[in-house]
Amino acid sequence: MSEHPTKSASPSSVAYVQLDDAVNFATAIIAGQGVSTDHAVTIAECLLEADLRGVHTHGLSRLPVYVERVQRGLVNGAPEMKLEKPVAACASLDGDNAFGFLVGRRAMQEAIAMAETCGVGVVAARNSNHFGMAATYLLQAVKAGYFAFVFTNASKAMPPWGGREGLLGTSPFGAAAPSGKLPPFILDMSPAVAARGKIRLAEKRGEPIPEGYALDENGQSTTDASAALRGVVLPMGGYKGSGISMLMEILAGVFSGANFGGDVPDQYTVWDRPQNVGHFFMALKPGIFVTEQGFRDRMDELVGRIKANPLADGFTEILMPGEIEARLEAERRRSGIPYAAADLALLAKLAADHGVSALPHETR
Amino acid sequence: MSEHPTKSASPSSVAYVQLDDAVNFATAIIAGQGVSTDHAVTIAECLLEADLRGVHTHGLSRLPVYVERVQRGLVNGAPEMKLEKPVAACASLDGDNAFGFLVGRRAMQEAIAMAETCGVGVVAARNSNHFGMAATYLLQAVKAGYFAFVFTNASKAMPPWGGREGLLGTSPFGAAAPSGKLPPFILDMSPAVAARGKIRLAEKRGEPIPEGYALDENGQSTTDASAALRGVVLPMGGYKGSGISMLMEILAGVFSGANFGGDVPDQYTVWDRPQNVGHFFMALKPGIFVTEQGFRDRMDELVGRIKANPLADGFTEILMPGEIEARLEAERRRSGIPYAAADLALLAKLAADHGVSALPHETR
Numbered sequence: 103m104s105e106h107p108t109k110s111a112s113p114s115s116v117a118y119v120q121l122d123d124a125v126n127f128a129t130a131i132i133a134g135q136g137v138s139t140d141h142a143v144t145i146a147e148c149l150l151e152a153d154l155r156g157v158h159t160h161g162l163s164r165l166p167v168y169v170e171r172v173q174r175g176l177v178n179g180a181p182e183m184k185l186e187k188p189v190a191a192c193a194s195l196d197g198d199n200a201f202g203f204l205v206g207r208r209a210m211q212e213a214i215a216m217a218e219t220c221g222v223g224v225v226a227a228r229n230s231n232h233f234g235m236a237a238t239y240l241l242q243a244v245k246a247g248y249f250a251f252v253f254t255n256a257s258k259a260m261p262p263w264g265g266r267e268g269l270l271g272t273s274p275f276g277a278a279a280p281s282g283k284l285p286p287f288i289l290d291m292s293p294a295v296a297a298r299g300k301i302r303l304a305e306k307r308g309e310p311i312p313e314g315y316a317l318d319e320n321g322q323s324t325t326d327a328s329a330a331l332r333g334v335v336l337p338m339g340g341y342k343g344s345g346i347s348m349l350m351e352i353l354a355g356v357f358s359g360a361n362f363g364g365d366v367p368d369q370y371t372v373w374d375r376p377q378n379v380g381h382f383f384m385a386l387k388p389g390i391f392v393t394e395q396g397f398r399d400r401m402d403e404l405v406g407r408i409k410a411n412p413l414a415d416g417f418t419e420i421l422m423p424g425e426i427e428a429r430l431e432a433e434r435r436r437s438g439i440p441y442a443a444a445d446l447a448l449l450a451k452l453a454a455d456h457g458v459s460a461l462p463h464e465t466r
Numbered sequence: 467m468s469e470h471p472t473k474s475a476s477p478s479s480v481a482y483v484q485l486d487d488a489v490n491f492a493t494a495i496i497a498g499q500g501v502s503t504d505h506a507v508t509i510a511e512c513l514l515e516a517d518l519r520g521v522h523t524h525g526l527s528r529l530p531v532y533v534e535r536v537q538r539g540l541v542n543g544a545p546e547m548k549l550e551k552p553v554a555a556c557a558s559l560d561g562d563n564a565f566g567f568l569v570g571r572r573a574m575q576e577a578i579a580m581a582e583t584c585g586v587g588v589v590a591a592r593n594s595n596h597f598g599m600a601a602t603y604l605l606q607a608v609k610a611g612y613f614a615f616v617f618t619n620a621s622k623a624m625p626p627w628g629g630r631e632g633l634l635g636t637s638p639f640g641a642a643a644p645s646g647k648l649p650p651f652i653l654d655m656s657p658a659v660a661a662r663g664k665i666r667l668a669e670k671r672g673e674p675i676p677e678g679y680a681l682d683e684n685g686q687s688t689t690d691a692s693a694a695l696r697g698v699v700l701p702m703g704g705y706k707g708s709g710i711s712m713l714m715e716i717l718a719g720v721f722s723g724a725n726f727g728g729d730v731p732d733q734y735t736v737w738d739r740p741q742n743v744g745h746f747f748m749a750l751k752p753g754i755f756v757t758e759q760g761f762r763d764r765m766d767e768l769v770g771r772i773k774a775n776p777l778a779d780g781f782t783e784i785l786m787p788g789e790i791e792a793r794l795e796a797e798r799r800r801s802g803i804p805y806a807a808a809d810l811a812l813l814a815k816l817a818a819d820h821g822v823s824a825l826p827h828e829t830r
Contacts, residue, residue, distance in 0.1 A: 191555040192585030194755045221556030222588045222748075226755045249716070264784040265775030277709075279716045287716060289709040321778040338703040345641075345653040345787045348772070352613070352643045352651060356764045359756045363768045384586075391558045391590045392723045400720045404727045408712070411629030414685045420628040423709040 117446055117463040118438035124150050124162065127453070127461040131165060134456050135172045136179040141204055148203040152235040153441075154434045155427035159299060160235040163445050166452055167370055168201065176376050177201055177231050183208055191220040194358070195227040199376045202233030202254075209383045210239040214246050217385040226358035227381040232256075232369050236276035237290045237424065239383060244280045244288065247394065249386040252276035254379060255355035257372075258364040260294055261334050263344035266321030268334050269364045270347040272297075273354075278424070280388070282398035284405040288424025293343040293350070294335045301330050353382040438464065481810055481827040482802035488514050488526065491817070491825040495529060498820050499536045500543040505568055512567040516599040517805075518798045519791035523663060524599040527809050530816055531733055532565070540740050541565055541595050547572060555584040558722070559591040563740045566597030566618075573747045574603045578610050581749040590722035591745040596733050600640035601654040601788065603747060608644045608652065611758065613750040616640035618743060619719035621736075622728040624658055625698050627708035630685030632698050633728045634711040636661075637718075642788070644752070646762035648769040652788025657707040657714070658699045665694050717746040802828065 128146035133139050145168075153161030171177040181200035185208075187193040193212055197205035209225040216223025233239075236252045243250030256271025272294040279287045296315045304311045305327035316330030317323060324330050337343030355362025360380025367377055388397035409420050434440075441449075446463060453460045492510035497503050509532075517525030535541045545564035549572075551557040557576055561569035573589040580587025597603075600616045607614030620635025636658040643651045660679045668675045669691035680694030681687060688694050701707030719726025724744025731741055752761035773784050798804075805813075810827060817824045 189583065189585035189751075189754060192751070192754045219553065220584060221553035222586055224586045224750065228755075249721070261775050261778065262772045262784055264778060264781040265772075266778040267776050269771060269775050277713050279720075287709075287712060289713065291703075291706045291709060295703070317778055321776065323779065338706060339655075339659070341787060342655045342702060345651075345655060348651055348768075348787070349641050349653065351768060352765070356643075356761065356768055357613070357750075357752065357755050359760075362764065363771045386588065386721075387553075387556070388721065390553060390556045391592075391721050396723075397720065400726065401716070404712075404715060404720055407633060407727045408626045408629075411625050411633050412631050412685065414625065414628060414630040414681055415687065417628040420626055423705065423712070 115443040116440040117443065117465045118440055119461060119463045120438050121150060121154065121435060123462045124153070124439060127449070127458065128162060128165060130458045131169060131452060131456055132172075134458060135169060137172065137201075138180070141201070144207055145201050145203045148207075148234050148238050150439075151238055151241070151431075153439050154431040155235070155237065156430040157235050157237070157427070158445075162441070162449060164232075164234075166448060169452065169456075171231070171369060172201075174373065176373065185212060191216050191222055192224045192226075195225050197227050197230035199229050199231065199378075202231040202379060202381070203238070205230040206233040206239045206252075206381060206383070207242065209381060210242045210250070210252070210385065213250075213383045213385040214243060214248055217248055217387045221387050221390045223385045225383045226353070227383070228358045228360035228378065229376070230360070230379045230381055231377045232379060233381060235290070236274045237278075237288055237427070240276050240278035240288055240290065243385050244278050244286050246385075247280055247388065249279045249388060250277070251382070251384040252278075253350045253354045253382040255351050255360065255362055255366055255381075256379070257366045257368040257377075259298075259335065260337055260344075260347060261317070262348070263337055263341040266317050266334065270337075270344070270351060271366070272335065272347065273350055275346050275350065279401060280398065281401035281405055284402045284409070285422040285425045285428060287401075287405070287422055288427070290424065293337055293346040295338040295343065296335060298331070298335055301327050301335070305331060350382075354380040357382065479807040480804040481807065481829045482804055483825060483827045484802050485514060485518065485799060487826045488517070488803060491813070491822065492526060492529060494822045495533060495816060495820055496536075498822060499533060501536065501565075502544070505565070508571055509565050509567045512571070512598050512602050514803075515602055515605070515795075517803050518795040519599070519601065520794040521599050521601070521791070522805075522809075526805070526813060528596075528598075530812060533816065533820075535595070535733060536565075538737065540737065549576060555580050555586055556588045556590075559589050561591055561594035563593050563595070563742075566595040566743060566745070567602070569594040570597040570603045570616075570745060570747070571606065573745060574606045574614070574616070574749065577614075577747045577749040578607060578612055581612055581751045585751050585754045587749045589747045590717070591747070592722045592724035592742065593740070594724070594743045594745055595741045596743060597745060599654070600638045601642075601652055601791065604640050604642035604652055604654065607749050608642050608650050610749075611644055611752065613643045613752060614641070615746070615748040616642075617714045617718045617746040619715050619724065619726055619730060619745075620743070621730045621732040621741075623662075623699065624701055624708075624711060625681070626712070627701055627705040630681050630698065634701075634708070634715060635730070636699065636711065637714055639710050639714065643765060644762065645765035645769055648766045648773070649786040649789045649792060651765075651769070651786055652791070654788065657701055657710040659702040659707065660699060662695070662699055665691050665699070669695060714746075718744040721746065
């Protein structure tokens with residue numbers, strides 16, 4: 103949750119896994135923890151959607167930590183989510199400490215249902231957990247023909263602008279709109295200037311990081327990757343990324359009744375309590391203000407003009423937000439998903455530990 | 467509309483004007499164009515709110531262009547706005563080519579009214595004009611106790627990421643939430659990395675601009691301010707600012723039925739047609755998910771933690787988005803608003819041309 107997804111088309115040492123095999127594998131592992139098959143399939147599909155789209159930080163690589171949290175009772179494997187709907191267009195969802203994927207899917211579905219009759223629907227969710235890739239729920243809305251906002255809060259990772267200690271999250275700002283024949287708009291962007299993952303890579307390679315990416319543990323700007331990892335990442339655009347991150351905290355945390363302001367514990371390091379993450383989902387019906395077809399035509403006109411803009415020096419194409427990921431998904435649905443050897447080894451260990459058949463894969 | 471406001475506490479050669487005098491002056495000028503007194507007061511108050519908050523690019527300095535557009539019939543001085551409300555929580559406002567300030571005030575008022583009963587209210591407006599400072603409508607919602615989003619589209623000023631020709635607007639992303647005793651959250655940020663105003667200032671001073679601010683007219687990155695002014699400003703954070711600007715275009719332009727995708731004409735240079743700007747307003751009621759007082763207490767807790775974050779090197783204080791502007795406003799309500807001599811000269815000419823008493827001011 104605390105990192106912007108790192109996209110990579112082809113890790114250096116890889117094997118390929120077919121989507122169905124991966125979904126079945128993840129379903130078996132999760133269902134083995136007392137989670138119903140329906141729920142396990144949903145969780146598995148969400149994880150695989152991330153891997154399909156190249157967001158490997160939010161895919162199967164997280165399976166071990168999810169399994170450990172449900173095993174230790176820190177995530178509720180058999181939740182009874184409660185929806186309270188005091189007004190026509192807004193609802194509150196108590197996730198009952200369910201997997202975030204289940205809370206997210208349900209909340210977006212309810213937001214869409216309210217938008218169908220009221221034009222707009224908002225669901226704020228509390229008592230949830232890490233919900234994976236925000237694009238999962240954006241795509242859910244776009245496939246149903248709706249505009250959507252999806253925000254979540256997160257464990258502390260970034261200072262407010264001017265500060266030096268982690269307080270705000272770096273979860274993405276998520277917004278999406280359907281189009282007609284041209285690519286839709288799927289914006290899933292971190293308010294941090296750079297993901298910690300990128301800084302880790304620079305450290306591994308012994309390379310400096312650009313000025314402005316991070317502060318060291320004394321609150322001073324640094325280009326040393328190791329010093330940056332002991333410090334904090336900085337918000338993009340100074341006060342702007344800081345403001346966007348506060349927005350996530352306000353809508354997903356303060357509004358919803360969940361933990362907020364640095365109180366969401368990190369799922370990897372805090373093992374004595376549930377996360378109580380908060381999320382915010384909004385669906386908006388395009389056909390309210392212009393006709394639905396009119397909206398799609400107008401979106402195509404906008405997307406067409408964007409893609410036809412004359413290129414700046416150094417570019418070969420203008421891409422819509424989410425377009426690279428959609429292309430990767432299409433390719434990987436055809437030819438399989440590449441996983442690094444190290445990730446497959448972790449999954450093999452997980453399979454052995456839980457008495458599940460190993461994940462079939464193919465080295466090319 | 468195409469520029470991020472430039473804040474300046476004290477221009478070099480200044481005189482001070484009292485708020486009431488300035489509102490009366492602007493009201494007289496605008497009412498002299500056949501605009502009703504009620505409407506003229508609203509417009510004048512919006513302009514002065516910008517000057518109070520240090521956003522001089524959106525204050526009285528725009529009065530001449532507004533007057534000229536209404537004189538030439540490009541803005542409708544006696545509009546009949548029409549609200550269509552096909553569903554409970556969303557409405558469409560046809561601005562009838564009114565001043566954007568009137569459309570904005572009315573739209574936010576309707577969004578709040580729907581949020582009062584439905585929890586959330588959305589108004590998309592078309593056939594509008596430049597609406598000044600987005601914070602005007604954010605503050606309207608916050609004073610009423612609501613969270614708000616305020617977006618507008620704008621004339622073309624910035625390429626999409628990867629492009630080199632102006633297509634998207636640089637209007638701000640606006641979001642706000644009330645708090646309790648501590649400062650509220652008032653985010654009004656341009657998706658451009660820097661305002662053209664800043665680049666103009668660098669040109670005047672003969673200084674270079676930082677790499678990444680702008681492209682020259684050939685689409686190449688430049689640090690030469692003059693070359694940058696012949697080219698385009700760049701989005702902040704690359705694809706991120708570009709995505710935020712597309713979001714404004716989609717919600718304010720594509721959704722609303724207004725002009726979009728570069729079709730909104732610049733109010734300073736295009737004199738043969740109305741702008742048909744589009745806006746998007748959303749109000750959300752805090753008391754839906756937690757109690758209203760609970761929300762305010764939680765906001766204060768968040769703001770308090772933000773402001774208490776240990777300082778990074780080079781900072782003396784952590785400010786909430788909008789806090790500098792609120793301090794300026796408080797000071798200027800007490801001691802008057804500073805205007806540059808050049809601005810006062812333009813206003814004196816406007817007064818003479820329209821037979822209105824000159825704006826009283828005091829040199830200190």
